[in-house]
Amino acid sequence: MSESSDIEIVSDDEFLDPSEYLANLPTKLVSGVLGLVGFSTALLIGLIAGNPGYIIILRAIVAMVCCAFVGRILGAIGEVCVREFVTNYKSGRPVPQKPQELVDLDMKQQAHASMVQNMKKAA
DSSP states (O other), X not given: OOTTOOOOOOOGGGOOSHHHHOOSHHHHHHHHHHHHHHHHHHHHHHHHHTOOHHHHHHHHHHHHHHHHHHHHHHHHHHHHHHHHHHXXXXXXXXXXXXXXXXXXXXXXXXXXXXXXXXXXXXX
């Protein structure tokens, strides 16, 4: 991989608090989608019913506002549920520690690598 890459590998240790990586995007997304669905549904139903244009638009705008408000509430509830689940999941499954034998082996390998490096410098 080239040095000018924009991708950065991040360890899981940096994300201890779920609020750091779970933004309020679901709340806004659900609100917007439900608002648009309410608007388009009201338009379609008004056209099928044969209502006048200004009544269709007025009812569609009211439906959009109501559905966006309900979507904001549902999105916030979903966001809280997801944050709570992620927190419980991470706290219930901690990262296991390395066995002491592997820790000792890593230290020996590092000591060996530094010794080889010193010998190469001396030669």
